[in-house]
Amino acid sequence: MKTLSHLTVHISILVCAILLVTGCVSSRSGNVYSRRDARQVHTVDYGRVISVRHVQIEGTQSHFGTLAGAIIGGVIGSTIGSGSGRTLATVGGAVAGGMAGTAMEEDATRRNGLEIEVDMDSGDTLVIVQEDDIDLRPGDRVRVLTARDGSARVSF
Structure with a gap:
């Protein structure tokens, strides 16, 4: 025993x-910043959502x-x-x-995610994957924040 x-x-x-x-x-949320991201410069660009696809972000x-x-x-x-x-x-x-x-x-x-395709005002087309924590639809106007390391997030 x-x-x-x-x-x-x-x-x-x-x-x-x-x-x-x-x-x-x-x-991997668009609304959560790491300590490393806080107080860092991010480039802001604007665009329009072309498509949104539900994906899985591996654990x-x-x-x-x-x-x-x-x-x-x-x-x-x-x-x-x-x-x-x-x-x-x-x-x-x-x-x-x-x-x-x-x-x-x-x-x-493992997390639920979104693959977001954005037609940027600059003429570029970007695809960004982030956690599924934002309600996006094709046609929505969004901003894309890009950090110096190349990581990006989509928000309104």
């Missing part, structure tokens, strides 16, 4: 750690999910069998847990 109790505590701690890290993922794979999953899987695997069977179960649990942790982290950090 003591082993099961320790196992439950370890799993609970690791799950909390995974949730904490996935909550720290940076935003992150920082290897934290892999590590946490491998630890959890290894701990669970170590409670199975005895002798060389336990070693095999521990390794198998760590591998399976690592794969599951990677998938969970990527899924937890």
Whole structure:
């Protein structure tokens, strides 16, 4: 019973750690600025939305999910069998847990996005992908803010 109790505590701690890290993922929203973007010069250009397409922005794979999953899987695997069977179960649990942790982290950090095509007043046509946090329709007049690093966002 003591082993099961320790196992439950370890799993609970690791799950909390995974949730904490996935909550720290940076935003790709047009309305959220990073600390690096604050107080920086952005070029502002204007244009008209040509099309808006819903897309998925892939999640992150920082290897934290892999590590946490491998630890959890290894701990669970170590409670199975005895002798060389336990070693095999521990390794198998760590591998399976690592794969599951990677998938969970990527899924937890995946976001809905918009692919926004804009016909700029300058004559250029741009496509910008950002989080789906703005209600845009073809024909809407928008501004495009471009940072020195080339990243851009669309807003009204």
